[in-house]
Amino acid sequence: MTALDLARSQFAFTVAFHILFPSFSIGLAAYLAVLEGLWLRSGKQVYLDLFQYWLKIFAIGFSMGVVSGIVMSYEFGTNWSQFAEKAGPVLGPMLAYEVMTAFFLEAGFLGVMLFGMNRVGRGLHFTATCLVSVGTLISMSWILASNSWMQTPQGYAIDPATGRFFPTDWLKIIFNPSFPYRLVHMGFAAFLSVALVVGATAAYHLLRDARRGKAATEAVRVMFSMAMWMIAVLAPLQILAGDTQGLNTLEYQPAKIAAIEGDWTTRGRAPEILFGIPNMATERTDYAVEVPLMGSLILTHSVAGKVPGLKDFAPADRPDSRVIFFTFRIMVGLGLAMVALGAFGVWLRWRGSFYENKWLQRFALCMAPAGFIALLCGWVTTEVGRQPYTVYGVLRTVDSVSPIALPGIATSMVVFVIVYFIVFGAGLAILLRMMGMEPRYGETGPDVHEPTRTAGTHPGPAQGSAVGQAGGAE
Amino acid sequence: MTAAHVLPIIWTCIVGFTVLAYIVLDGFDLGLGILFAVERAPHDRDVMVNTVAPVWDGNETWLVLGGACLYAIFPVAYGTLLPALYPPLVAMLLALIFRGVAFEFRFKVHTQRLKGLWDFSFFAGSTVASATQGIMLGTVIQGIKVHDNQYSGGWFDWLTVFSLFCGLAVVIGYALLGACWLVWRTEGSLQARARRYAKPLAIITVALIVIVSLWTPELQRQYLRHWYVWPRMLYVAPVPLLVAWLVVVFWRSITDEAVHLTPLLCALGWFFLCFTGLGISIWPWIVPPSIDIWQASSPPSSQLFLLVGALVLIPIVLAYTGYAYWVFRGKIGHETHYH
Numbered sequence: 001m002t003a004l005d006l007a008r009s010q011f012a013f014t015v016a017f018h019i020l021f022p023s024f025s026i027g028l029a030a031y032l033a034v035l036e037g038l039w040l041r042s043g044k045q046v047y048l049d050l051f052q053y054w055l056k057i058f059a060i061g062f063s064m065g066v067v068s069g070i071v072m073s074y075e076f077g078t079n080w081s082q083f084a085e086k087a088g089p090v091l092g093p094m095l096a097y098e099v100m101t102a103f104f105l106e107a108g109f110l111g112v113m114l115f116g117m118n119r120v121g122r123g124l125h126f127t128a129t130c131l132v133s134v135g136t137l138i139s140m141s142w143i144l145a146s147n148s149w150m151q152t153p154q155g156y157a158i159d160p161a162t163g164r165f166f167p168t169d170w171l172k173i174i175f176n177p178s179f180p181y182r183l184v185h186m187g188f189a190a191f192l193s194v195a196l197v198v199g200a201t202a203a204y205h206l207l208r209d210a211r212r213g214k215a216a217t218e219a220v221r222v223m224f225s226m227a228m229w230m231i232a233v234l235a236p237l238q239i240l241a242g243d244t245q246g247l248n249t250l251e252y253q254p255a256k257i258a259a260i261e262g263d264w265t266t267r268g269r270a271p272e273i274l275f276g277i278p279n280m281a282t283e284r285t286d287y288a289v290e291v292p293l294m295g296s297l298i299l300t301h302s303v304a305g306k307v308p309g310l311k312d313f314a315p316a317d318r319p320d321s322r323v324i325f326f327t328f329r330i331m332v333g334l335g336l337a338m339v340a341l342g343a344f345g346v347w348l349r350w351r352g353s354f355y356e357n358k359w360l361q362r363f364a365l366c367m368a369p370a371g372f373i374a375l376l377c378g379w380v381t382t383e384v385g386r387q388p389y390t391v392y393g394v395l396r397t398v399d400s401v402s403p404i405a406l407p408g409i410a411t412s413m414v415v416f417v418i419v420y421f422i423v424f425g426a427g428l429a430i431l432l433r434m435m436g437m438e439p440r441y442g443e444t445g446p447d448v449h450e451p452t453r454t455a456g457t458h459p460g461p462a463q464g465s466a467v468g469q470a471g472g473a474e
Numbered sequence: 475m476t477a478a479h480v481l482p483i484i485w486t487c488i489v490g491f492t493v494l495a496y497i498v499l500d501g502f503d504l505g506l507g508i509l510f511a512v513e514r515a516p517h518d519r520d521v522m523v524n525t526v527a528p529v530w531d532g533n534e535t536w537l538v539l540g541g542a543c544l545y546a547i548f549p550v551a552y553g554t555l556l557p558a559l560y561p562p563l564v565a566m567l568l569a570l571i572f573r574g575v576a577f578e579f580r581f582k583v584h585t586q587r588l589k590g591l592w593d594f595s596f597f598a599g600s601t602v603a604s605a606t607q608g609i610m611l612g613t614v615i616q617g618i619k620v621h622d623n624q625y626s627g628g629w630f631d632w633l634t635v636f637s638l639f640c641g642l643a644v645v646i647g648y649a650l651l652g653a654c655w656l657v658w659r660t661e662g663s664l665q666a667r668a669r670r671y672a673k674p675l676a677i678i679t680v681a682l683i684v685i686v687s688l689w690t691p692e693l694q695r696q697y698l699r700h701w702y703v704w705p706r707m708l709y710v711a712p713v714p715l716l717v718a719w720l721v722v723v724f725w726r727s728i729t730d731e732a733v734h735l736t737p738l739l740c741a742l743g744w745f746f747l748c749f750t751g752l753g754i755s756i757w758p759w760i761v762p763p764s765i766d767i768w769q770a771s772s773p774p775s776s777q778l779f780l781l782v783g784a785l786v787l788i789p790i791v792l793a794y795t796g797y798a799y800w801v802f803r804g805k806i807g808h809e810t811h812y813h
Binding site: 059060062063064066067068069070074075076077078081082084085086088089090091092093095096097098099100101103104105107109110111112114115116119120164166167168191312402403404405407408412415416419423427428430434439 | 532737
C-alpha cells in the first residue's frame with residue numbers, strides 16, 4: 001500500500017457513497033414534479049398522497065447528498081493537490097458554475113418544497129418543486145461535463161514551465177466528445193434507479209397486503225404501475241445509450257475498451273468474451289468463454305470490424321482489466337435484467353394480471369438495488385478504465401497526488417469508513433423503515449405533525465400540550 | 475493595469491464575500507448546535523432546529539462555493555492550503571456530516587435513546603465544525619510552509635496554542651450568534667434564556683477578539699504594515715472604533731426586552747469587522763507568508779469565464795435566498811413544526 005493507493009481508495013470510497021444520493025435526488029425530484037403536476041391537473045388525492053410520501057423520503061436522501069457532497073468539493077485539494085493546481089483552471093470554473101447554477105437553486109427552493117405547501121400556495125409550490133428538479137439536472141450536466149473532460153480532454157493548452165492546463169476554448173471544454181453520451185447514460189441511470197426503488201416499494205406492499213388478505217390501496221397500485229412503465233420504456237433505451245457510449249469510448253479510449261473486453265491482440269472478426277479471468281502478467285484472458293464474431297459485431301456493428309487489444313499499449317499505459325472486465329459485465333447483466341423486468345410487466349398488463357402476479361412483484365422487489373449497483377459498476381468501469389491517467393493521455397495519476405504521508409491518510413481513511421457506515425447506515429435504516437410504511441390516504445408532508453394538523457391552525461391549550469409531546473415522538 | 479492584475483483583485487473580493495456569507499449564514503446555524511449543551515428540553519431543541527430547518531443547506535452551500543471558487547480561481551492556494559489543513563479539514567467535513575444528517579434523522583427516529591444520540595451528534599458535530607474552522611483560520615494566519623508551490627510542512631503544523639485559541643474564539647462567537655438568532659426568532663422562556671446566554675458570550679467574544687488582534691502581529695511582523703503606515707491608517711482606523719461602538723449598541727439592545735433583532739446585527743457586525751481586519755492584515759497574501767493572490771491565480775481565461783457567471787448568478791442566488799428566508803419569516807413557536 002502506498003499513499004497514492006490510499007488516496008485513490010479514499011476518494012473512490014467517498015465519491016461512491018456520494019454518487020448514490022444525487023442519483024436518487026435526480027430521479028426522485030423529477031418523479032415528485034410529475035406527481036405534483038398530476039395532482040394539480042387532475043385534483044386526485046392519490047397523487048398528493050404519493051407526493052407527500054416520497055417527499056419525506058426525498059428530504060432524507062437530499063440531506064445525505066448535501067453533506068457527502070461538501071466532502072467532495074474539498075477532497076480534490078486534500079488528496080489531489082498537484083492535479084488541482086494543474087487542472088484547476090479548467091475544472092474549477094465548471095464546479096463553481098455547478099454550485100452557482102444548481103446547488104443554490106436546489107437548496108434555496110428545497111425549503112419551500114419541503115415545508116412551504118401551506119405558506120406559498122399551490123402554483124408557487126409547484127414552481128419550487130420543478131426548480132429543485134431542474135437544479136438536480138443542471139448539477140448533473142456540469143459534473144458530467146467536467147468528468148467527461150477528464151476522459152476526453154480538449155480546448156486547452158499546457159504551460160510548458162509549470163505543466164498547468166490553460167483553457168483556450170470553453171465551448172470545446174464543456175462540450176467535449178464524450179459529454180453528450182455520458183450525460184444521457186447517467187441521466188437514464190438515475191431515473192431507472194429510482195423507478196426500480198419505487199417499483200420495489202410498491203411490490204413489497206402488494207405482496208404484504210396479499211399475504212394479509214387485504215386489497216392493495218390505490219396509491220400502491222398507481223406507483224407500481226408508474227414505475228413499471230418507466231422501467232419498460234427506459235431500460236431498452238438505456239441499452240441503446242450504453243451502446244453509443246461504447247462506440248464513443250472505442251474511438252477516444254481504445255485501451256479502455258480492450259480492458260473491458262479482455263482482448264489482448266487487435267484483430268477483425270473478434271469474438272465476444274462472455275466470461276473469463278484477465279491476467280495482466282501473462283497478457284491473456286484465462287478460462288475464456290467466447291461467442292465467435294460477436295465482439296466485432298457489438299463494438300463496430302460489422303463482423304469484420306477491428307477490435308483493439310491491450311498489447312497495442314505499453315504495459316504502463318494499460319488500465320487494470322482485472323477490475324473493469326467484471327464491473328462492466330455486472331452492469332450489463334443488471335441492465336438486461338431490467339429490460340426483462342420491464343417486458344415481463346408489459347406482458348402481464350396485456351394478460352390482465354399485472355397487479356396480481358406474485359412473480360412480477362418478487363422480481364421487482366429483488367431488483368430494488370439493481371439500478372444503484374449497475375450505476376456504481378458503470379462508474380468504476382469508466383474511472384478505473386481511465387487509469388493510469390487523471391486527465392486521459394495527458395496527466396498521470398502518479399503526478400496528481402498530494403504530498404501527504406501514508407500514516408495520515410491511512411488514519412483518515414479508517415475514520416471516513418467508520419463514519420460513513422454509521423451515518424449512512426443509519427440513513428438507510430430510516431429510509432427503509434419509511435418505505436416499509438404504506439402510503440396513507442391524506443398522507444402528510446414533512447411540515448406537519450398529525451396532531452397539529454387535526455387540531456387546526458390554532459390549537460387550544462390542551463391540544464397544544466399534546467403537540468409538544470408529539471414533537472418529541474416524530 | 476492588465477487583466478492578469480485586476481481579475482485576481484476582483485476575485486479576492488468575491489471569494490472574501492463568499493466566505494463571509496458562509497460565516498454570517500452558517501455561524502448562527504452552528505451556534506444553535508453548540509447551545510444544545512445548555513438547552514436540554516426536547517421541545518425547546520425542536521424549536522431551535524425548526525428555526526433553521528428550511529434554510530440550513532442553503533447556508534452550507536456557501537462553503538461549497540468557497541471551495542469551488544478557490545479551486546477555480548486560486549488553484550495554487552487550494553492545492554497548498556488543503557494538504558496543510560488536512561487533519562482539521564477532514565474533522566470539519568465529518569463533523570458537518572454528523573450535524574447535517576441529524577437535522578433530518580432526529581425527527582425520524584422513534585425511540586428517545588436514538589433521538590438523544592442524534593441530538594448529541596448535532597451538538598458535537600456543530601461544536602467540532604466550529605472549532606476546526608477557527609483552527610484552520612489560525613493555521614492560515616500563523617503561516618504555511620511551502621516549497622515549490624506544494625505544502626512542505628508536517629502533519630501537525632496546524633496544532634499550535636494560537637490555532638487552538640482561534641478555535642475556541644470561533645466556538646464562543648458562533649454560540650453568541652446562535653443565542654442572538656434565538657432572541658430574534660423565538661419567544662417566551664426560550665427567548666429569555668437566549669438573552670441571558672448572549673450577555674456573557676458577548677463579553678467573552680469581544681475579549682477574545684482583542685486578544686487575537688494583539689496576538690496576530692506577533693506571528694508575522696509584516697501584518698502590521700497596513701495598520702501603522704500613514705495615510706493608510708486613516709482607512710483602517712474605523713475597524714477597531716466600530717467594534718467598540720457595536721459593544722455599546724449591543725449592550726443597550728440585549729438588555730431591552732422590546733428589541734429582538736439588533737443584538738444579532740451587532741454580533742454579525744463583529745464578525746464582519748474581524749473578517750475585514752484580518753483581510754487587511756494578510757493582504758495581498760493568500761497563503762501567508764509566501765504566496766500572494768497573483769501567484770496563486772489561474773489564468774485570466776478561467777477567471778474571466780467564471781466572473782461573467784458570478785456577477786449575474788450571485789445576485790440571483792442572494793435574491794431567492796432572501797425569498798426563502800422571507801417565506802419562513804416570523805417567530806417560531808412550539809406549534810410550528812417543519813418535520
